[in-house]
Every structure is written in structure tokens, then in C-alpha cells.
């Protein structure tokens with residue numbers, strides 16, 4: 001007698017973006033039956049055509065998931081019915097400094113319609129402490145008529161994915177897990193134990209939510225520290241990069257952060273403000289470190305433009321009418337993610353001053369701002385530019401050629417040396 005076939009657990013991943021798609025792909029690999037639900041029909045169309053739009057997930061991986069018969073990308077909510085696990089990976093932006101949880105709310109409302117006893121819902125979207133229990137829990141209970149604890153499980157697990165970083169794979173990054181009660185924690189932990197090598201359990205969802213904000217606020221504040229120091233060191237005639245390199249030789253109690261043209265992406269410019277908003281809203285106090293870091297980091301694109309204007313002035317050239325080649329527009333090296341990227345602010349400011357801004361970024365498909373000319377970083381482009389600015393130091397650029405062919409370079413990433421190179 002043959003044993004009856006075991007049905008794979010059904011996972012719904014709500015949101016198939018930078019965070020949700022890698023999770024969905026890993027879960028297919030681990031044997032789950034996965035529904036990748038997204039409201040963006042264009043994205044669903046591409047996934048169904050084996051075409052990935054997330055750089056860290058190759059189209060081959062999407063094709064393999066489709067071919068397995070255990071992955072379905074859809075914008076049809078009813079395909080989510082009957083899930084054992086659901087993970088919420090939708091955007092959590094800031095609108096005028098205020099957290100916008102409308103995407104999380106909509107996702108939770110949709111899931112509540114298909115929630116059934118025994119299922120587990122996990123929030124992964126970055127958010128302020130209290131969201132899972134105070135916002136998502138009641139939506140799921142009201143929409144389903146079921147009770148957390150008695151009927152279903154609920155937890156939070158922050159995502160630590162690092163786009164463009166080849167050294168840390170999804171499964172090798174330790175995953176912090178939490179639940180609103182012991183049974184929820186056990187279920188959330190059990191789920192991620194099937195996907196990653198190490199899970200780190202914390203006692204409640206608020207601690208897990210704070211973990212993510214702590215990690216990103218730590219980076220944000222330390223980047224602001226070296227950015228402010230870079231501006232002072234420049235005026236004092238001190239090489240900040242050499243000092244950072246020397247300090248990094250200390251084997252304990254120091255961790256290097258490097259200056260740059262500002263912070264970007266979906267995390268650093270946004271997540272710390274979720275925390276300061278929560279502190280102000282609940283305690284009526286200001287989170288001064290976050291506010292100071294916002295201040296310093298938001299000023300960096302203007303500082304870069306100021307340095308460039310001064311350099312052009314020294315060369316006797318007005319910025320109005322000059323040709324500037326920006327190298328790298330994505331906020332992060334070796335990625336094509338230009339969300340909130342400081343390069344876009346630099347481009348906008350220079351264009352407003354009358355400069356002809358050309359941008360070379362091999363990872364970028366189109367100009368998110370439509371104010372610059374996208375070009376390849378060819379010898380001709382470099383030679384024709386009055387000034388070249390290294391904004392994002394993608395490895396794909398030919399730095400020897402750029403160094404040899406440029407008239408003047410402002411390097412915000414410490415990549416180049418030479419008589420015509422100025423560094424941040």
C-alpha cells in the first residue's frame with residue numbers, strides 16, 4: 001500500500017518586492033507551496049513570464065519556481081485561500097514624516113478574509129513597536145471572526161536582507177522571530193527554522209519590531225557621525241578616510257562607517273523616523289539622535305553640490321551651462337535601487353543651477369527623475385564632462401579610464417586618487 005501524499009504547507013507572501021520575492025523563492029526551494037500575492041499587475045505579469053525585477057533574484061530562479069508547480073504569482077486575492085502561513089511584506093513609507101501603514105492595513109484586511117483556524121500570520125514589513133499587536137491583530141480578528149491564541153497565530157520577524165551583498169545569503173542571515181504568545185512564537189520560529197540556518201527568538205513582537213529599528217537607527221546615526229566629521233575634516237585639511245582606516249585597526253570597541261553623499265533607499269531615511277514618531281506620539285519626547293542624524297544626512301547632497309560649485313569656481317567655470325557626469329545614481333553600490341537616493345537630489349539641484357547633468361549607472365534601467373540624460377560611462381562621456389562626481393562607486397565602472405580621462409573628479413566614496421581628484 002502506498003502512503004498518501006503529504007500536502008506541502010501553503011504559504012502566502014503578500015508583496016513580491018525586494019523583501020517578499022526572495023522569501024517566496026526560498027520557501028519554494030524549501031518545499032512550501034507558495035502564492036506570491038501582489039497588487040501590481042505589471043509585476044505579476046513579469047513573474048509569470050519568468051522575468052525577475054529584483055536584482056538579487058535571477059530570472060532563472062523565478063523560472064525554476066514556476067516550473068516546480070509550487071509557485072503562483074497572482075493579484076487575485078482568492079488564490080490566497082487556505083493558507084497555513086502568510087507573511088506581510090508590503091511598503092511602510094513615511095508621508096510628511098508620519099508612518100503610512102495603509103499598505104499593511106490593506107494586506108491584513110485581505111488576509112483576514114481567508115484566515116482559518118491553525119494558520120499563522122507574520123508581519124515582516126518594517127514598522128514601529130506595537131504595530132503587530134495593536135493594528136494587525138485586531139484587523140485579523142475582526143475580519144475573520146477568529147481569536148488570536150485560540151484560533152490562529154500572529155508574530156513579527158524583521159527582514160535583514162542586504163541587496164547587492166553577495167556574502168550573506170537569505171538562509172545564512174540569522175532571523176529574529178517573535179509571537180504575540182508562546183504558541184505564536186513557536187509557530188513563527190518553526191516556520192523560519194525551515195528557511196534559515198539560525199533563528200533568534202525574542203519574548204514579544206514589540207522587541208522584534210524595535211530590533212529592526214535599532215539596527216537601522218544605529219547605522220543612520222553612525223553614518224551621520226562620519227558625515228559631519230568629513231565636513232569638518234575637509235575644512236581642517238585632515239584626511240578623514242585615513243583616520244577611519246587607522247581607527248579600524250582597533251580590534252575591539254570600534255566599527256567603521258564611511259562618509260558619503262547622503263543616505264537613501266527604503267530603510268535608513270525612513271525607519272529611524274518610525275521610531276522617533278512612536279517616541280513622540282507615545283511619550284511626547286523627541287528622539288534627538290534620530291533628528292540630528294536626519295539633519296546631517298539630509299544636508300549631504302547639498303554639501304556635495306556646494307563642493308562641486310566651489311571647485312568649478314576655482315576653475316573659472318560657472319555651474320550654469322557646464323556638463324557634469326554623475327557616476328552612480330542608485331543609493332547603494334552594485335544595485336539599481338534609486339529610491340530616496342541622494343544622487344537624485346544632487347542631480348536635481350545641479351539641473352536647477354543650469355548644469356547639463358549626465359548620469360551613468362549600469363544598474364539603472366531608466367531615470368527615476370526624468371531630469372538627467374542617462375549615458376554609459378565611456379571615455380568620450382568622461383572626457384567631455386567639465387566635472388565627474390563619483391556618487392555611487394559601483395564595481396562595474398572602469399576607474400582607471402575615468403581617472404585618466406576626467407578633467408576634474410569629486411569622489412564622495414574614496415575610490416580615486418590623483419592631482420585632479422578631490423575626495424569628500
Ligand SMILES: NC(=O)c1ccc[n+]([C@@H]2O[C@H](COP(=O)([O-])OP(=O)(O)OC[C@H]3O[C@@H](n4cnc5c(N)ncnc54)[C@H](O)[C@@H]3O)[C@@H](O)[C@H]2O)c1
Pocket residue numbers: 014015016017018019020037038039040043089090091092103106107124125126127159160161162163266267
Ligand atoms: N528593501 C530592503 O532592503 C528592505 C530590507 C528590510 C526590510 N524592508 C521592509 O520590507 C517592507 C517591504 O519593502 P520592499 O523593499 O520589499 O518594498 P517593495 O516596494 O520592493 O515591494 C513591496 C511590494 O508590495 C506590493 N504591495 C503594496 N500593497 C500591497 C497589498 N496591499 N497587497 C499586496 N501587495 C502589495 C507592491 O506592489 C510591491 O511590489 C518595507 O516595510 C521595508 O521597509 C526592506
